[in-house]
Every structure is written in C-alpha cells, then in structure tokens.
Amino acid sequence: MGSGELSGRDVLASSVRGQGRRVAVSAALGSVHQLGEALVPVLIGVVVDQAVAGQHAGRLALWLAVLAALYVCLSWSFRLGARAGERGAEEAAHELRLAVVRRVLAPRGGAGTDRLSGELANVATEDAKRVGAVNMALMSGISAVVGIAVSAVALLLTSVPLGLIVLLGTPVLLWLGHLLSKPLERRSEAEQDRAAGAAGVAADLVAGLRVLKGLGAQRAAVERYRRTSQVSLAATLRAARAESWQTGLVLALTGGFIALIAWVGGRLALDGSLTLGQLVSAVGLALFLLGPLETFAWVNAELAQGRASANRIAEVLSAGPAVTGGDEPVPDAVRGELRLRGVRLGGLDGVDLDVPAGLLTGIAVTDPACAEALLSCLGRESDPESGSVELDGVPLTRLDPARLRAAVLVAAHDAALFEGTLAENVVPADTADDALTARALAAADADEVVRSLPHGAATGLGEGGRSLSGGQRQRVLLARALRAGPPVLVVHDPTTAVDAVTEARIAEGLREFRQGRTTVVVTNSPALLAVTDRVVLLDGGRVGAEGTHAELARTHETYRTAVLA
Structure with a gap:
C-alpha cells in the first residue's frame, strides 16, 4: 500500500482485495451454512406433510437422516x-x-509530524483492527444475502405472496439500515479521534514521568489527562448511543417484517x-430470516466503524513527506566535512557554518x-x-535520506531505548561481546552501568529503559x-543527567x-x-563566535553567560 493520495475507500478496497481469496472461501462456506439453515424449515415442512401426517415410519426415518x-x-x-473469515480479518489488520508502521518510519518522514506517538499507536492497532474486521463483515453479509435469497425462493415456491414480501421488503430494510448507520459512522470517527488523543497524551505523560516528578507537576499532568479522557469518554458514549x-x-x-410474514402465512x-x-x-x-437480517444490522455497524477507521488510516498513509527529493547514494569514502550556507529554519537565521573533517567540533x-533546528x-x-547543507560538497537534498543517516548519525538526547537487554540496545546480539563494543561502553562510561546490573549486559532494561536512571x-x-x-556523528547534550566527575x-x-x-557535540x-x-557559538540564530573553549571563555561575554553561568 503506497503513501500517495489515499481515501478511506481506497484503504477499505485494498484491505479487501488483499484478502480476496479468504473472503471468497469464507463467503462460500458461509453461504453453504445459510443454505443449510434455510433448508431446515423446508425439510421439517416436508416431514410434516409426507411422514407425520401420512404416518409413514420409513419416510420419517429417511427424512430425519437427511x-x-x-x-x-x-x-x-x-x-x-x-x-x-477471522483469519482474513486478522491478516488484513x-x-x-x-503499512502504518512503514509509513511512520519512512526515511522521508512526515507521518508523525503533527501526531503524538500514542495517537499513531492507536491508528496502528484499533483502527487497523476495525478495518480488518470489515473482511469478516463482508463474509457474513454475503452469506446472509444467500440465506435471504434461498428463503425467498422457498417461500415463492410455497406461496407467491410470501416470497414477494421477502423479495420486496428486504431491500427496503437494507436501505433503511444504511441510512441509520450514517450517524454511527460520524460519531465512531469522532470517538476514535478522541480516544487516539487520550492515548497520545497518556504516552506523552508516561514518557516524561521522571521530569514531571522532578518538577512536582504530577497533579497538573493528571488533570490534563483527566480532561482529555473525559472528552474521549463523552465521544465514546455518543458513539455507543448511536450504535444502540x-x-x-x-x-x-x-421484527415488524417477520411479524408481517407470519401474519400473511397464517391467513393463507x-x-x-x-x-x-x-x-x-x-x-x-x-423465524430463520431473523438471523440474516440481524446480521445485516451488525454488518452495517461494522462497515460504519470500518469506514471511519479507514479514513484515519488514510490520513497517516497519505501524509506528505517532511523532505522531498534526493536519490543519490552517499559516496563510499566519506571525509565528513559539513558546510551550512545561509540556512534558515526554526531558530536558525541565515547560518554560515563549516565543520572540518576529522575534528571534534x-x-x-x-x-x-x-x-533543535540544526x-x-x-x-x-x-x-x-x-540555504543549503552539504556533506563533502554535496547538498544533502541530493542524497538518499536513509543512506545519508547511515553516514551522518544524529544522536538526540531523548532517543529511545527498546525492550530487550542492554547489549541488544547497544548492538545486535551476535556482535555484542566484540572489542569495539567494549571500547564504546568504556568511552561512554556505560561499562560502569553494565557492572551495576544484576546480569551485566544481559540484563533486560524494560520498556523504554525504565529500569535505568536518567x-x-x-x-x-x-x-x-x-x-x-558513522563517518559523521552528531550528539546532542549527552551528559545532562550525569555528575561532573x-x-x-x-x-x-x-x-x-x-x-x-568528524564529530559534532x-x-x-x-x-x-x-x-x-x-567551538562555534550560535547566538540569535547566527554564528556569533568561533574559537577554542578556553579562548571564548576568556574573551566572549555571551559565551561565558551561555556556558559558564
């Protein structure tokens, strides 16, 4: 599924096409089931007329075997x-x-720009599940149509008036059910939006829990989540009322339709x-028709919720990229010289900056x-x-983003640790004990962390590394x-939570x-x-001073204020 312009209808159609074989098989088997269910009352009627009324024991045994x-x-x-059908629904989900995860993690970005991580997780789980369930709903709907068709034919053969009532009344019921599902679709979409917002706020607050405790802002955080949760609850209740x-x-x-059929049959x-x-x-x-018609009510509700969720998935999949262009490979031999010319973005106001290759800047x-902008x-x-940013004289906009990030690694101070052991978070497990890993751990003083853990580097860190201190x-x-x-490493505030020694x-x-x-700190x-x-000092969005730390600390007041105050 591509990331071009998509609609919710496209997402639903793609989901169903992808499981076409399973939907067809499940619908065929479901239709056989409905055919059998419809034939049961027909055979009972035959038993009553040919075996019970005529008191033929042999015929009775035969029909009971049938x-x-x-x-x-x-x-x-x-x-x-x-x-x-269930497998088709789960596979589609x-x-x-x-598809959502691939879009969120796409090298050119853009999908998560205006969305909290919890909201994206909700789209990838609950919305995907609801769209996948449409495949099961289609199977049930097709088999219900077969059941009604067989019943209509059987009633026509039994009595033309009864058959016509079913043939003419069923489309009217389906049309009314579709009209009644519209408010549910709108409210279901609002419910999912609010639920995703609440999930996003919750994930945001959990991620920043230590900071909130340090600031003593737990009460404000709880109040914020309470307000968001109440809005989500109100939307959920509105959707539940619409569904009911x-x-x-x-x-x-x-029920009225079935009563009409029974009344006409009694008169006849x-x-x-x-x-x-x-x-x-x-x-x-x-009475059998109650089942397929109730199935249609359920199918309408599933389709309404599936359409609402498909619209939300389509918004993520069709989100525009954060960066465009750039398909050239990064040269094999990267010297690591960075150059910024007239760069404007966020707090940067026409920055001209040179980062020499092979130096620590x-x-x-x-x-x-x-x-953040840099x-x-x-x-x-x-x-x-x-303006432009260049690597070894080549504008970054010409380079493939994924390959570029392998050459220029930007290590943010708030990067994530993942579920798994410490060794698995530093390097793939098959090379976790090599000499380079040991050197990297020692250089970052993380070898002391390894020694403090009960199972060393094999100790599990928990989700987000919650078992570790900041x-x-x-x-x-x-x-x-x-x-x-990497040839070029850029690290941002890597030591804000450690002591001076x-x-x-x-x-x-x-x-x-x-x-x-080349290393930039x-x-x-x-x-x-x-x-x-x-050292380069960025002041007012521009380069304010350059020199060694000792020179700037001695001669530049703004630098002293920013660094030593």
Missing part, C-alpha cells in the same frame, strides 16, 4: 467459513499495521392456500530552538526553508551511537574514541566543550 446430514454439513461449513439506537431501530424494523393457511407442512415451513423460514547555543537539518528530518540511560544511548561508528570521563572517552573522525556543557578542537 436432516442429520444437513446439520453436519451446515455445522462444519460454519466452522471452516468463520475460521477463514496485520498488513495495515505494517441504530441496532434497536433495525431490530424493531426486522386459514383459507386453505397452504398445507400444515407448508405453514410450518413458512413460519420457520420467517562543539556547538554552543543561546537558544535551544537553534539546536539537528533537524543535519539529520535531514527537515530541509532548510532557504544518567544511565544517557550513557547507554551514547555507547550505542559510538558503537555505530562522570561527565569529565565521558568527555575524554568521547574524544579518544572518535579520534580522526551540540551542548553548553563546559566539560564537553573543553575537549573539542574548536
């Missing part, structure tokens, strides 16, 4: 059909989850137009927005509004960035480990800036 065989057939067809009204009205219409039996067996068959068929800022440009998460997390993240060994060790380890390779930490070859 009924038993029919029940075996409809039972197994239902089981196998439901299994194929799985494919949609993969829709289901209740459809069932009421269905009284005037002799129907035999006793035919009346039994007609009433049985009328520190960048201090007076405005954190400048740091990292976004270097990692090509965003392209400058004007300083330990930072050291593991830095070790991971160092172990990756540890920070000094990390600074020396970083310099030694990256000796001879975006930080206002004196300990880190002191080990750099040169």
